[in-house]
Amino acid sequence: MHGPQSPEPAVPPLRRRGERMRRAVLGTVVELLSTQGLAGTTVATVARAAGVHETSIYRRWRTRENLILDALATELDAALPIPDTGVVREDLLRFLTSLGRLIATAQGRALLRLSVERDETLEDRRGPYWSDRLERAKVIVRRGVERGELAADTDPGLVIEAVAGPLFVRALLSGAPLDDTLVAGLVDLTLEGARPR
Amino acid sequence: MHGPQSPEPAVPPLRRRGERMRRAVLGTVVELLSTQGLAGTTVATVARAAGVHETSIYRRWRTRENLILDALATELDAALPIPDTGVVREDLLRFLTSLGRLIATAQGRALLRLSVERDETLEDRRGPYWSDRLERAKVIVRRGVERGELAADTDPGLVIEAVAGPLFVRALLSGAPLDDTLVAGLVDLTLEGARPR
DNA sequence: GCTGTATCGCAGGTCGACTTGCGTTAACCG
DNA sequence: CGGTTAACGCAAGTCGACCTGCGATACAGC
Numbered sequence: 001m002h003g004p005q006s007p008e009p010a011v012p013p014l015r016r017r018g019e020r021m022r023r024a025v026l027g028t029v030v031e032l033l034s035t036q037g038l039a040g041t042t043v044a045t046v047a048r049a050a051g052v053h054e055t056s057i058y059r060r061w062r063t064r065e066n067l068i069l070d071a072l073a074t075e076l077d078a079a080l081p082i083p084d085t086g087v088v089r090e091d092l093l094r095f096l097t098s099l100g101r102l103i104a105t106a107q108g109r110a111l112l113r114l115s116v117e118r119d120e121t122l123e124d125r126r127g128p129y130w131s132d133r134l135e136r137a138k139v140i141v142r143r144g145v146e147r148g149e150l151a152a153d154t155d156p157g158l159v160i161e162a163v164a165g166p167l168f169v170r171a172l173l174s175g176a177p178l179d180d181t182l183v184a185g186l187v188d189l190t191l192e193g194a195r196p197r
Numbered sequence: 198m199h200g201p202q203s204p205e206p207a208v209p210p211l212r213r214r215g216e217r218m219r220r221a222v223l224g225t226v227v228e229l230l231s232t233q234g235l236a237g238t239t240v241a242t243v244a245r246a247a248g249v250h251e252t253s254i255y256r257r258w259r260t261r262e263n264l265i266l267d268a269l270a271t272e273l274d275a276a277l278p279i280p281d282t283g284v285v286r287e288d289l290l291r292f293l294t295s296l297g298r299l300i301a302t303a304q305g306r307a308l309l310r311l312s313v314e315r316d317e318t319l320e321d322r323r324g325p326y327w328s329d330r331l332e333r334a335k336v337i338v339r340r341g342v343e344r345g346e347l348a349a350d351t352d353p354g355l356v357i358e359a360v361a362g363p364l365f366v367r368a369l370l371s372g373a374p375l376d377d378t379l380v381a382g383l384v385d386l387t388l389e390g391a392r393p394r
Numbered sequence: 395g396c397t398g399t400a401t402c403g404c405a406g407g408t409c410g411a412c413t414t415g416c417g418t419t420a421a422c423c424g
Numbered sequence: 425c426g427g428t429t430a431a432c433g434c435a436a437g438t439c440g441a442c443c444t445g446c447g448a449t450a451c452a453g454c
Contacts, residue, residue, distance in 0.1 A: 165358070
């Protein structure tokens with residue numbers, strides 16, 4: 001073997017800078033999240049796996065929370081498309097179904113959990129991710145109103161919150177399953193109401 | 198001043214045992230929660246304020262989470278009564294209003310936050326508090342069905358989740374306000390539906 | 395009243411998040 | 425292509441959650 005003369009090459013410290021380091025670390029985070037879960041994704045672990053020093057991570061992202069949020073925001077940016085089938089019920093069904101699937105994902109659950117853990121003291125107000133998605137989904141309702149499928153005075157935000165809220169509650173609080181039956185029941189209840197007709 | 202002969206009385210370590218210690222610690226937790234918030238309620242702080250050693254707290258409650266959950270469960274046990282006015286809309290309105298008020302409380306928010314922070318790895322499945330409350334609220338819907346106010350095939354759980362879900366989502370995710378307008382809009386939407394009539 | 399045992403005090407330690415100071419080098423810029 | 429600087433490596437340390445062993449005592453049962 002043609003080894004180096006010096007018995008200990010002293011492992012040249014890999015200083016991956018700038019964008020290269022950023023991508024390496026973020027990729028490692030996403031991978032660790034799906035294999036080790038949120039609890040297993042510690043800053044020290046990420047640093048080791050990405051071949052970067054822990055300090056460098058803290059200097060760039062400030063907190064573990066920022067780190068993971070950054071990785072997930074990049075990863076889940078394209079998720080939750082807004083369907084446009086021409087029928088409100090169908091649009092809501094599809095949107096809720098993909099929302100349920102996202103929430104069932106390890107990454108989705110992690111994003112959810114981290115969005116909740118905000119300090120109540122300082123108004124940090126982050127986690128715009130979910131608020132944004134719900135905001136975007138309002139067009140589904142608006143299109144339904146324009147088509148005459150829904151009452152003219154329908155509040156789009158209210159409808160979206162009413163159908164999506166239970167999914168979040170189940171994922172965060174009760175742990176109850178998120179199946180298609182629930183989604184369909186929710187949509188129909190919100191569209192038709194509970195009054196006898 | 199008639200001080201004791203010994204210059205340092207060496208502060209006899211107060212060993213409050215059993216129920217006395219339990220009440221002292223839990224009372225301190227509730228107090229600290231409303232004055233210092235969740236982040237300020239650390240085990241060391243509680244121990245000092247209650248005149249108890251940190252180790253004793255860990256031995257009895259295992260985790261900080263258990264400690265606070267125990268204190269809040271005891272404190273909020275009687276909260277969220279189920280109204281029975283004879284009219285579904287009124288019952289739902291009152292229930293949701295008190296739920297919103299509870300959620301706006303420092304203690305309510307703390308209970309919510311802690312109910313979310315469950316490990317996804319081990320199926321610890323706690324936080325039955327909120328699930329229990331929603332479960333109990335189902336009778337409101339059942340009574341409405343019996344009275345003929347609601348369709349016979351109405352799913353009580355679905356209705357309760359649809360009206361309560363958005364409140365939790367706002368408290369946990371979006372931080373949007375919980376006013377009476379929202380509550381009324383939610384109840385009416387769920388009862389009447391969004392379809393034009 | 396005396397003893398036995400579970401409970402508590404206390405010292406010391408692990409682990410993860412986060413910080414600071416200082417030396418070193420990669421990367422951009424003229 | 426040499427110089428400057430911001431980015432990185434590294435050592436050391438703080439803080440809070442949580443654990444362990446050991447000695448001491450409050451309270452129960454006799």
